[in-house]
Amino acid sequence: xxxxxxxxxxxxxxxxxxxPVLIFAGAGSGKTRVLTHKISHLVKEKIVSPENIxxxxxxxxxxxxxxxxxxxxxxxxxxxxxxxTFHSICARLLRNEIQKLGYTxxxxxYDIQDQNALLKTILDGLDIPKTxxxxxxxxxxxxxxxxxxxxxxxxxxxxxxxxDKRLAEIYEAYEKALKKNNAVDFDDLLLLPLKLFxxxxxxxxxxxxxxxxxxxxxxxxxxxxxxxFIKKLAEKHKQICVVGDDDQSIYGWRGADIRxxxxxxxxxxxxxxxxxxxxxxxxxxxxxxxxxxxKNNLKRAEKELQAHNGEGEKLGLIETxxxxxxxxxxxxxxxxxxxxxxxxxxxxxxxxxxNAQSRALEDSFRRNGIxxxxxxxxxxxxxKEIKDIMAYLKLIxxxxxxxxxxxxxxxxxxxxxxxxxxxxxAYAAKKKRDLFDVLNDPxxxxxxxxxxxxxxxxxxxxxxxxxxxxxxSAGELVRALAEDTGVVRHYKESEMPEDRDRFENIMEFxxxxxxxxxxxxxxxxxxxxxxxSLLTDIDQWNDEDNRVTLMTVHAAKGLEFPVVFxxxxxxxxxxxxxxxxxxDQLEEERRLFYVGLTRAKDKVYxxxxxxxxxxxxxxxxxxxxxxxxxxxxxxxxxxxFSSAVTRKLxxxxxxxxxxxxxxxxxxxxxRVGDTVEHAIFGIGKIMALSGSGENQRVGVxxxxxxxxxxxxxxxNLKKVASPES
DNA sequence: TTCGGGGAGATTTTT
DNA sequence: TCTCCCCGAA
Numbered sequence: 001x002x003x004x005x006x007x008x009x010x011x012x013x014x015x016x017x018x019x020p021v022l023i024f025a026g027a028g029s030g031k032t033r034v035l036t037h038k039i040s041h042l043v044k045e046k047i048v049s050p051e052n053i054x055x056x057x058x059x060x061x062x063x064x065x066x067x068x069x070x071x072x073x074x075x076x077x078x079x080x081x082x083x084x085t086f087h088s089i090c091a092r093l094l095r096n097e098i099q100k101l102g103y104t105x106x107x108x109x110y111d112i113q114d115q116n117a118l119l120k121t122i123l124d125g126l127d128i129p130k131t132x133x134x135x136x137x138x139x140x141x142x143x144x145x146x147x148x149x150x151x152x153x154x155x156x157x158x159x160x161x162x163x164d165k166r167l168a169e170i171y172e173a174y175e176k177a178l179k180k181n182n183a184v185d186f187d188d189l190l191l192l193p194l195k196l197f198x199x200x201x202x203x204x205x206x207x208x209x210x211x212x213x214x215x216x217x218x219x220x221x222x223x224x225x226x227x228x229f230i231k232k233l234a235e236k237h238k239q240i241c242v243v244g245d246d247d248q249s250i251y252g253w254r255g256a257d258i259r260x261x262x263x264x265x266x267x268x269x270x271x272x273x274x275x276x277x278x279x280x281x282x283x284x285x286x287x288x289x290x291x292x293x294x295k296n297n298l299k300r301a302e303k304e305l306q307a308h309n310g311e312g313e314k315l316g317l318i319e320t321x322x323x324x325x326x327x328x329x330x331x332x333x334x335x336x337x338x339x340x341x342x343x344x345x346x347x348x349x350x351x352x353x354x355n356a357q358s359r360a361l362e363d364s365f366r367r368n369g370i371x372x373x374x375x376x377x378x379x380x381x382x383x384k385e386i387k388d389i390m391a392y393l394k395l396i397x398x399x400x401x402x403x404x405x406x407x408x409x410x411x412x413x414x415x416x417x418x419x420x421x422x423x424x425x426a427y428a429a430k431k432k433r434d435l436f437d438v439l440n441d442p443x444x445x446x447x448x449x450x451x452x453x454x455x456x457x458x459x460x461x462x463x464x465x466x467x468x469x470x471x472x473s474a475g476e477l478v479r480a481l482a483e484d485t486g487v488v489r490h491y492k493e494s495e496m497p498e499d500r501d502r503f504e505n506i507m508e509f510x511x512x513x514x515x516x517x518x519x520x521x522x523x524x525x526x527x528x529x530x531x532x533s534l535l536t537d538i539d540q541w542n543d544e545d546n547r548v549t550l551m552t553v554h555a556a557k558g559l560e561f562p563v564v565f566x567x568x569x570x571x572x573x574x575x576x577x578x579x580x581x582x583x584d585q586l587e588e589e590r591r592l593f594y595v596g597l598t599r600a601k602d603k604v605y606x607x608x609x610x611x612x613x614x615x616x617x618x619x620x621x622x623x624x625x626x627x628x629x630x631x632x633x634x635x636x637x638x639x640x641f642s643s644a645v646t647r648k649l650x651x652x653x654x655x656x657x658x659x660x661x662x663x664x665x666x667x668x669x670x671r672v673g674d675t676v677e678h679a680i681f682g683i684g685k686i687m688a689l690s691g692s693g694e695n696q697r698v699g700v701x702x703x704x705x706x707x708x709x710x711x712x713x714x715x716n717l718k719k720v721a722s723p724e725s
Numbered sequence: 726t727t728c729g730g731g732g733a734g735a736t737t738t739t740t
Numbered sequence: 741t742c743t744c745c746c747c748g749a750a
Binding site: 726727728729730731732733734735736 | 741742743744745746747748749750
Binding site for chain 1: 726727728736737738739740
């Protein structure tokens with residue numbers, strides 16, 4: 001952003017100090033700018049000293065960017081300011097205080113995979129067949145309990161069905177196991193500080209004094225525990241400033257509660273509200289399209305973005321047959337843009353709903369020699385080989401961690417199979433000892449021979465490195481460990497081609513550790529583990545390379561690009577049913593579309609494929625095409641995509657069939673809100689539209705007739721009236 | 726008892 | 741496309 005002066009409303013928001021402050025900042029209205037200027041204002045005017053400021057962001061990347069920009073504004077020391085994500089701030093707090101809750105400082109953080117592994121053993125232990133409840137399903141339910149702050153007791157008492165009772169049981173066992181493993185999950189990172197505040201008022205007091213001024217970015221995406229965290233801290237001094245945009249709340253599935261921003265005034269009476277409505281990012285056409293879409297939402301604060309960058313071009317709409325053609329169409333449009341507007345590759349982003357959608361795009365980009373960066377997908381730190389080494393590290397730091405223990409006790413294969421492990425678990429339970437400790441006592445478990453030796457050897461190597469923890473630097477330790485355990489050898493000597501990649505990933509991981517150590521010379525391994533646990537791919541993304549960026553719309557939040565492709569916009573039938581059931585879901589999807597649109601500065605291309613293949617392409621949930629029709633027609637320009645040759649389709653039986661291109665008008669004249677007449681069901685109102693080409697569907701609520709909500713074909717509908725626009 | 730091949734099933738978004 | 745699980749071989 002240019003180094004201009006702040007505009008009037010920005011300036012007012014920056015200088016408002018004393019009362020709680022709520023800033024509604026629309027897309028591209030200089031939200032980060034206001035926050036960073038506010039911090040600088042606080043420091044320069046000596047309103048609070050840097051160490052008393054807490055600034056919370058949503059991603060590590062946003063935190064780093066904020067740090068950087070604050071550092072440029074204030075020349076002096078900025079390192080004293082606490083800037084970080086909720087999760088990292090809370091993790092740091094717990095590192096210092098968690099003993100009070102009966103954990104040790106060496107606690108480890110479990111990610112989804114660890115969580116599922118733990119749940120799997122729990123489900124096995126409770127004799128619940130996985131056909132009844134899957135580990136991940138149980139995990140999602142538990143996370144929901146935790147995010148809604150439902151304690152185990154309540155979960156049990158309010159359980160009505162057999163399934164609910166089972167889930168409450170699993171919830172209880174899971175919480176017990178976590179604590180026994182001296183481990184916390186992502187939800188705990190937010191919940192445990194609240195528990196601390198409640199049970200140890202002196203801790204709350206300490207942090208209230210420490211963080212006297214609190215700033216929160218992306219406030220619309222806070223969930224209940226996050227809200228309570230800042231509320232508790234800010235309650236006394238009431239020095240708090242939150243910035244957000246209810247139109248960009250897209251994390252409802254993770255417990256984000258849009259009421260946090262809409263009802264901020266209730267939580268902090270006497271607050272001052274500011275609204276930033278000048279958009280410095282997108283052209284008028286893009287803004288108009290985005291605004292008309294999101295305006296259909298019922299739950300939203302009224303505001304109107306004004307464009308500052310001229311009208312710009314219409315939005316391009318491209319229909320293709322399948323995902324391959326869609327990818328080619330992206331390349332096509334991209335090359336045209338490069339030729340006409342002399343744009344570098346880094347000017348483009350392709351956004352989609354689910355990571356799986358990147359595959360076809362990747363193929364086409366590679367074929368056409370277009371450099372690209374993919375954000376997301378299988379995250380580096382979630383790869384098997386990396387998780388294996390991480391598991392060794394976690395186990396060494398915290399020997400109570402049974403999830404990591406199970407993961408590596410027989411990796412690389414050393415002859416300890418499930419039977420041997422079962423014996424160990426049973427023995428540990430009988431003797432009330434930690435699982436790790438009994439490994440050194442195979443005789444007591446009547447394990448002999450090869451297995452006994454292997455157990456002892458495994459115990460010895462972990463113990464050895466646990467003792468070296470203090471003596472070696474993190475870099476040295478990881479390197480030695482990777483060699484010593486045989487993990488490196490396992491991949492190096494393997495014949496399998498994919499193990500080559502794995503070996504190289506381990507090498508990359510090792511240099512990653514070195515890099516971390518260079519940045520934080522005094523760091524201990526626990527700090528490295530913590531950083532890695534909270535890292536995401538978007539954090540590592542840098543825009544210096546001249547490459548096209550591919551990522552999900554969620555990952556794109558907070559970013560901007562001159563040209564944005566929104567790919568895979570066709571819809572499945574399922575979300576349509578869901579849309580009829582849940583208005584909230586519909587509104588969130590709409591906001592997702594809005595976020596996608598407003599990432600673009602100059603030009604948006606909307607793409608959808610009529611016959612996307614189910615697997616390896618389309619997500620089950622589809623995306624947001626039902627909102628294309630909400631964009632004013634004169635803002636859209638249909639672009640005909642024609643691949644050079646007609647596509648050859650090879651069917652399963654090996655027949656070659658030529659696919660002909662057809663143009664089909666989408667959605668005809670129907671709009672959401674239209675009153676329609678159905679030949680059988682009578683008069684109704686359109687709630688949602690879906691699909692494309694010949695598969696178009698419409699969801700209608702009928703006033704009379706047998707059924708209330710139905711999904712019907714366009715062919716059977718007649719339009720009666722449109723709402724006044 | 727462990728290991729490895731091969732078949733079957735499963736897929737949102739993220740800290 | 742990737743992961744998990746079952747089953748036969750060592």
